[in-house]
Amino acid sequence: MDTTNEHVRCLIIGSGPAGYTAAIYASRANLAPVLYEGIQPGGQLTTTTEVENFPGYPEGVTGPQLMEDLKKQAQRFGTDVRMGIATAADLSASPYKVTIDGSKVVEAETVIISTGATAKYLGLPDEAKYAGMGVSACATCDGFFYRKKNVAVVGGGDTACEEAIYLAGLAKQVYLIVRKSYLRASKVMQERVFKTPNIKVLFEHNTIGLFGENGVEGAHLVKRKGEPDEEKVDIAIDGFFLAIGHKPNSDIFKPWLETDEVGYIKTIDGTPCTKVPGVFAAGDVADPHYRQAITAAASGCKAAIEAERYLSNQ
Ligand code: NDP
Numbered sequence: 001m002d003t004t005n006e007h008v009r010c011l012i013i014g015s016g017p018a019g020y021t022a023a024i025y026a027s028r029a030n031l032a033p034v035l036y037e038g039i040q041p042g043g044q045l046t047t048t049t050e051v052e053n054f055p056g057y058p059e060g061v062t063g064p065q066l067m068e069d070l071k072k073q074a075q076r077f078g079t080d081v082r083m084g085i086a087t088a089a090d091l092s093a094s095p096y097k098v099t100i101d102g103s104k105v106v107e108a109e110t111v112i113i114s115t116g117a118t119a120k121y122l123g124l125p126d127e128a129k130y131a132g133m134g135v136s137a138c139a140t141c142d143g144f145f146y147r148k149k150n151v152a153v154v155g156g157g158d159t160a161c162e163e164a165i166y167l168a169g170l171a172k173q174v175y176l177i178v179r180k181s182y183l184r185a186s187k188v189m190q191e192r193v194f195k196t197p198n199i200k201v202l203f204e205h206n207t208i209g210l211f212g213e214n215g216v217e218g219a220h221l222v223k224r225k226g227e228p229d230e231e232k233v234d235i236a237i238d239g240f241f242l243a244i245g246h247k248p249n250s251d252i253f254k255p256w257l258e259t260d261e262v263g264y265i266k267t268i269d270g271t272p273c274t275k276v277p278g279v280f281a282a283g284d285v286a287d288p289h290y291r292q293a294i295t296a297a298a299s300g301c302k303a304a305i306e307a308e309r310y311l312s313n314q
Contacts, residue, residue, distance in 0.1 A: 016043025018283025025304030042067035133214025
């Protein structure tokens with residue numbers, strides 16, 4: 001077991017747009033950042049295809065290419081990018097200690113947590129089978145590919161309603177698949193959904209599978225599952241969007257940082273500063289609202305600037 005201790009000025013955990021943008025700024029500020037890539041190198045964008053809303057790419061760019069470009073840009077200024085997963089943290093006193101892969105301990109004067117959030121899936125084998133071929137957990141990222149097509153959104157919360165409304169502006173027909181007999185979303189979102197003519201809400205429906213030859217062509221649903229009048233229903237769709245919540249990857253930091261009830265790290269309003277001096281949270285792990293690549297990148301930039309200021313004040 002490698003238990004070598006190492007001391008760094010700036011430790012960045014996570015390799016999505018927040019982590020790499022923090023790395024670009026931190027390395028240009030001579031903080032010699034060390035970045036651990038985490039479970040999913042490149043983050044959530046590596047699971048999408050085309051990214052058309054990241055400024056600076058007029059023709060669009062693929063998610064993996066964008067992340068490769070960000071990585072190269074961070075390395076160009078000297079960021080030490082390493083494979084490895086942060087498995088434990090001790091933020092009780094500076095220097096803060098982060099365990100990598102259950103063995104090596106890195107001591108850091110500043111820590112930028114950019115571990116992201118993971119979209120929840122239903123857990124159906126077909127979601128994996130059709131990943132990138134009609135299954136998505138981000139309507140803002142992928143909705144554009146379903147212009148004039150039929151799509152379904154799963155979920156009954158604000159995100160599901162928001163995504164259904166967004167998709168209704170692009171797609172021909174949107175089905176909102178809701179497991180209960182009511183929407184959990186706020187009244188105002190519910191009203192918007194009910195007022196949108198091309199959204200059809202399927203209450204008390206559960207998805208049990210997807211079908212299609214070269215991509216999603218439809219979904220197998222069950223209405224009133226387990227009830228005497230249970231009914232099997234198939235719908236024809238080209239896109240299947242999950243909007244059943246996200247899980248922020250904040251578990252190992254919870255003993256030291258404030259989180260909301262879902263687990264998003266709470267920061268001081270409008271900044272990436274946490275209540276622990278020198279520890280910052282950037283990107284989706286601290287953002288229940290926007291969750292966009294560009295907003296994550298912006299908060300990574302802010303975190304690196306704050307880290308630099310914190311170190312110069314020491
Ligand atoms: P929520 O947890 O609020 O809603 C998740 C939805 O997914 C629920 O309807 C839930 O059903 C459903 N769901 C969960 N698991 C399954 C499953 N296995 N099968 C089928 N359905 C499932 O998450 P959101 O992402 O919608 O919202 C997160 C937070 O962000 C909320 O506080 C929300 O208000 C906020 N938000 C606010 C927005 C705004 O104000 N504009 C926009 C987006 C989010 P059930 O109801 O049966 O539990």
